[in-house]
Amino acid sequence: MHAERESSSTRRVKIRRSDAGWRALVFSLCAACLAATLSAQAGRRAHPTSEASSALNVVATRANGATAPITSKDISLFDNGVEQTIKNFAPDLSPARIVLLVDNSLTIRADVEKLEAATREFAYEIYDGDKLLIVGYDNNAEIVSDWTDNAKKIETELKAFRKKGDPHLFDAVLAVVEDALRPLSAQKRAIVVVSDGLDRGSKTNFKQALSALQSLDITVYCVQAQDRTRGAIRRDVPKPRQVIDDLAEGTGGRIFPIDDPRAAANAICDELRKNRYVLSYLPQSVPYSEARRLLVMGNEGINARAKTMQPP
Template sequence: MRRGGRSIGIVGALVVIGGFLSLGIALAHAREETQARRVRPGHRPAPPDSERPPLPPRQEPPPVSSSEVISLHSDLVLVTVNVLGPRGEWLTGLGPEDFEILEDGVPQRIAFFSGEAGLPLRLVVLVDTSLSVKGRLEFEKQAIVRFFRSVMRPRDLAALIAISTEAILRQGFTEDVAQLVTAVRGLKAEGATALYDAVVMAAEFLASVEGRRAIVLLSDGRDTVSRATLGQALRRVQEVGATVYAINVEEPISANVRELIGETALELLARQTGGEVFSPAQLEELDPIFARVTEQLRTQYVLGFYSTNEARDGAFRRLTVRVKREGVIARAREGYYAPRR
């Protein structure tokens, strides 16, 4: 009986030990599974695909104003517009319902609107400082200083580039008028004229900032040493959507005759971008011209649309901006380059 009882006891002990081993293995597997499911603090594991909600359908964004906090999508095409009234005045107080935009003749829906200089100004002033302007540079500098003091408002940024044998950045973007004035006063006449290179440099700087982009150019329009061509300079300005205001500071050959090549270059840069060319007969006219440029910059509208042409082919697309009022003229850039893939 003792042997039988002892055998039964041994068997029972083995059963108990086996049970503990099985329980330990099960707990170990459970612990490993729990650790495998752990995620870092603050993160939630992604649900299975079958439990994820479907993506919402793409919707066309509603029109927004500049007073709202928005994120400008890279495909949003912005067009700066000035509206000239029947008496030659710059019209203000218009709304998005007063405008229509056509791209290659196809109407586009206005998805963004900013009225009367609602967006901050991003301005680059280019000054020809080649030896050919030495006799009149000091007078020009005084007029530019007065222009900076009158045109700059809170949140605006401006920069200064000198046009000589190469384009030279004299002052990067700043809202400090005193820094701009100091940079202007330090300009000196020297070297040749890399006009087109300077225009390209201005466009590159403007591409890095959001806002109403504008270039004010004081030059006779003649280029002597640029690596870039006029066509390349114009394209880069069109790509960033900047408006060019050109002041032809060349001394007229006679009362009604100017150097044709330079004037044609300035006219092309301004007309294609929605700007204007000014040709003062004498230096004393610079202040009234700068006042007119300031007025245009302060009465600009900015319209934005998402093109119905979804091709990303880099092609040039012609723009037409109209105002739904009699006797008024909308001045805007003539087109833009579509994005590439």
């Protein structure tokens, strides 16, 4: 159930209040830590066998808006170009853990009030059981509001937003993945990036950030601000718009404009609760030691999305 909105200055919230206290925490990354993290990931990954089942998060809807359940007969999966046999395809109605990752850097083309609005709407759209973690980033990524479903608490703590420093987006993405979402392996996980996609100064490169998301099958939704670079070519890094496109497409997410945050929050929260499925299959005839292209397709009248790559 969504939180109830009131037109007065006091808003009554029906979702369960969190008892967890607020804590401030700064995520910081350095080159040595990054190398250690990536090495540890590789070391922990067991080599799959022909009997190892793989799971894939899928968003599936009917083009005509009908709510009838979608089954494995409506979906096709190709792993590295080879069509796979789907073992199971079931709705995932579990609660979500959603990180709102908000660009607080000095030059973003959105004022603090707009950033607050883009974030606040999610507090009133989440469903029972969902929780939000709000992280603002510039040169560092800092928790603004710890995991909670308490909308009033979130509204109060959003006053900590400020604009300063440079946007270390890729560092912030990797920090959130490793420190906040990796421990929640049994949970439905998503990140909402509120940004224009600009990164300036991260030690992490974009490929590393995207690979970390795809390895854990974490969906990224983007609430897109106006491009502060106006499309200028940047050496050695993708353009901001390309970052936004690739984050969403590469993880099975979507992009929304920052000018209508209520519509974005409503669509994202509804999708995570109503249109998420878990697909399982036994990968056949695929090279486990290489990155593999994934393609999920729906039959006629079925729209389906999932991450587009499985890192080695």
